[in-house]
Amino acid sequence: MKATLHNKNILLGVCGGIAAYKSAELVRRLQDAGADVRVVMTSGATEFITPLTFQALSGNPVHTDLLDTQAEAAMGHIELARWADLILIAPATANTISRLASGRADDLLSAVCLASHSKIAIAPAMNHVMWSSSVTQQNINLLQQRKAVILGPASGMQACGEKGEGRLLEADELVAACSQLFKQGLLQGVSVMITAGPTHEPIDPVRFIGNRSSGRMGFAIAEAAVEQGAIVTLVAGPVQLTPPLHVTQINVETALQMQQAVMKHIAEQDIFIATAAVADYRPLDAQTQKIKKTGADLTLSLTPNPDILSEVAALDNPPFTLGFAAETQHVKDYALQKLKQKNIHMIAANQVAHEDQQDTGFNSEYNALQIFWQGNGQGGEQTLERCRKTELARQLLTLLAKQYYA
Ligand code: PMT
Numbered sequence: 001m002k003a004t005l006h007n008k009n010i011l012l013g014v015c016g017g018i019a020a021y022k023s024a025e026l027v028r029r030l031q032d033a034g035a036d037v038r039v040v041m042t043s044g045a046t047e048f049i050t051p052l053t054f055q056a057l058s059g060n061p062v063h064t065d066l067l068d069t070q071a072e073a074a075m076g077h078i079e080l081a082r083w084a085d086l087i088l089i090a091p092a093t094a095n096t097i098s099r100l101a102s103g104r105a106d107d108l109l110s111a112v113c114l115a116s117h118s119k120i121a122i123a124p125a126m127n128h129v130m131w132s133s134s135v136t137q138q139n140i141n142l143l144q145q146r147k148a149v150i151l152g153p154a155s156g157m158q159a160c161g162e163k164g165e166g167r168l169l170e171a172d173e174l175v176a177a178c179s180q181l182f183k184q185g186l187l188q189g190v191s192v193m194i195t196a197g198p199t200h201e202p203i204d205p206v207r208f209i210g211n212r213s214s215g216r217m218g219f220a221i222a223e224a225a226v227e228q229g230a231i232v233t234l235v236a237g238p239v240q241l242t243p244p245l246h247v248t249q250i251n252v253e254t255a256l257q258m259q260q261a262v263m264k265h266i267a268e269q270d271i272f273i274a275t276a277a278v279a280d281y282r283p284l285d286a287q288t289q290k291i292k293k294t295g296a297d298l299t300l301s302l303t304p305n306p307d308i309l310s311e312v313a314a315l316d317n318p319p320f321t322l323g324f325a326a327e328t329q330h331v332k333d334y335a336l337q338k339l340k341q342k343n344i345h346m347i348a349a350n351q352v353a354h355e356d357q358q359d360t361g362f363n364s365e366y367n368a369l370q371i372f373w374q375g376n377g378q379g380g381e382q383t384l385e386r387c388r389k390t391e392l393a394r395q396l397l398t399l400l401a402k403q404y405y406a
Helices: 020-032 051-058 069-075 077-083 094-101 108-114 128-132 134-145 171-181 216-227 255-268 308-313 331-341 389-405
Strands: 009-014 036-041 086-092 119-124 154-157 163-167 191-196 201-204 207-209 231-236 247-251 271-274 281-283 302-304 320-327 346-351 366-373 380-388
Touching: 009 020, 009 051, 009 077, 009 108, 020 036, 020 051, 020 086, 020 171, 036 051, 036 077, 036 108, 069 077, 077 108, 086 094, 086 108, 086 171, 094 108, 094 119, 094 134, 119 134, 119 171, 128 134, 128 163, 191 216, 191 255, 201 281, 207 281, 216 231, 216 247, 216 389, 231 255, 255 308, 271 308, 271 389, 308 320, 320 331, 320 389, 331 346, 331 366, 346 389, 366 389, 380 389
Parallel strands: 009 036, 009 086, 086 119, 191 231, 191 271, 231 247, 271 320, 320 346
Antiparallel strands: 154 163, 201 207, 281 302, 346 366, 366 380
């Protein structure tokens, strides 16, 4: 895998944190993998480790100042930005993450990032409370939306003496992750349609039946599929998420609209991934005027919605189908039942509304999945442990690609 870094130009951004000492080892490991490494240090980083260390290790001058005329004359920030195939920031502090998220360009590292078309990989390292703070998480989300790749952090004992998430990944893990970024996509040129979010089934003009789906799982899969080179169509129910880049997004409200949008474009798809929490029922007679309160009991009659996933799987020439199953109990049994009943290739089951499943699944940044597949006479299963949906989506697509090409 390391061969993919051969002859790659990697600009390593080092920020001011105690983990900066690990970046010295990282330079060596990147070189071992065949990369040419140049280092940009923030002023904070120079308080922890000297530029001389990186100069000796990388064999290249180290860049620290944006407004240094001599350095700019040799290789200025624009040249550095153009030179890099990948900008890897390790360790990335909360401060640098925040500067990048807000588009600052008043130090060399942030200016290079802003001026570069290259991929940016960010390996955060900080105290676990700083990492989990909502502002850092918002900045991370923003950077991910702009296609930055977030590597880690790992969890464990921290320099502050506390335990938690916020440790810099080890040098070997970072090198492996960087190699992945230069691989040809697993789904290069493959057409993938994804449904995401809830559906809203109108009762009257101001009320609806809905559910707690945020759309995050489906949007994360759409982004991961783009990363893997897929041509992605996202059919999204009513969600509050920023449309992913390089994705054709079709917005719908109801299950019937979702069905119509899916069936209109399904013939062009190689893979169909049904992440949406589609309402199983809709009010039989949605009222055109607001229902008035009378004080008497009110009964709503519901009628079943079409099952979009089953309909796709039943086509004469169906795409490869991956369904989701949100279950509160007997997860494996129910998921396997759905796999067979809907006659799909794979199913990703998540346990929801369980007391052990805090901040997981519906309307969370995190999820955990049990995947089952039918295969050619030989089915299989794999568990994907709880992690951010963005990371989980990548793991899920790796599994899916194996089955798709099998
Ligand atoms: O959106 P998030 O907040 O990120 O949350 C993600 C999630 C929990 C919604 C997601 O991981 C998930 O589990 N989605 C499926 C939820 C669900 O409604 O499952 P189900 O067991 O009811 O449906 C089974 C499968 O059939 C699903 O793939 C569903 O999209 C599909 N289906 C269901 C009913 C229907 N009428 N049409 C369908 O296509």
